[in-house]
Amino acid sequence: MAKMSPEQKTLQEDMAPGSLTLDGFLGDDPRSIEEIIREDETFLQREGVEIKDIVMALKAFTFKGVEGLGDPVPVGDYEVSVEHFRGWQYCPFKHKKKVSKRNTKLVDKRTGKELYWSDLSLHLIEAHGFFQGKGAHFRMEPETILEVLRLEKSESEE
Template sequence: MKQSPRDKKLEEVLRSTQLVAGGFMGSDSRHPIEIIEQDIIALEDLGMTTTRLAERMTELTELATPRLGNWIDCAFGKLRVKSEDYKGKLVCPWSHPGHFDKRITTVEHLETGQQVSWTDLNIHMIAVHGFFEGKDAFFRIEPSEIVSILFEQER
C-alpha cells in the first residue's frame, strides 16, 4: 500500500510510545487505516455501528463514575461495571485538542465472566476515528467481544 505523507505520520504517532506506554499498535504490522477498515467491517457484520457502540460505552462509564472503584450492577443484573481513575491525562493521537482523563471502565458479563476495559480515549477513538487499536496493544478492543458483552443481553 502506498502511503500518503499524512498516513505515514499517523502510523508513526500510533506506533510511538510517547503518548501511551507500548503505543497504540501493539505487535500489529497492518497500517492503522487497514485496522480501522477491517474493524468497521467486523462491526457491520454484527449489525453494530461505532456511534451506537460508543454511546453504550459512554453510558456505562457515566453510570460507574459517581461510585468510582465500586462494581455497579446494570443491564437487569446481566452486567456489572466499575470505573477507576488514574493520575494523568491522555491525548488523542490524531492531535485533537483537549485531554482525556485517565479513567478505566471495566464491564463484566456476569454469566460468562467475560470482561472488557476501556479508557475515555478509547471511546473517543472509536466514535470519531473508528480505531480499536492494534492487536496486542494494551487497550485493544476486539469488536466481536465488546459487542457480545455489551449488547448480547438485548438479543
C-alpha cells in the same frame, strides 16, 4: 502494507509504544491504521451494528461505574468499575482533543467475559472508528464488544 503518505507515517509512529503512551495503540498488529479501521468497519457493517450504538452503551456503563468511586457497581448482568487518574490523554490523530484519564472495566457476570476501555478508547472509536491494533493494551475486539453488550442488528433494518 500499502504505501503511506508522510502524515500517515507520522501517525503510525506516534501510535507505536513509547511515543505518546507507554504501550502505544497498535500492539503487535502488522496492519496499517487505515487497514485496522477498515477491517473493523467491515465486520460491524456485516453484523449491522453501528459504532454510535456501541459508544453510547459503553459511555452509559462508564457513567454508572463512576458512582462506585473505584469500587465495582452492579448493573444488571454486569459489574462495572471506573478508575480515575490525574491528568489528560491526547488524541494521537492530532486535533487537539484531550480526554481525562479514566478507565472502565466491565465484567459480564453471565459469561465472565470482560471489556476494558479508557475515555481515549471511546474517543478513538467514536471519532475515528479506531478500535486499536491487536495486542494493544486497550484494543477492543468488535466481536467481543457485540457479544458482551448483546448488540445485534437493529430490527428496523431487517
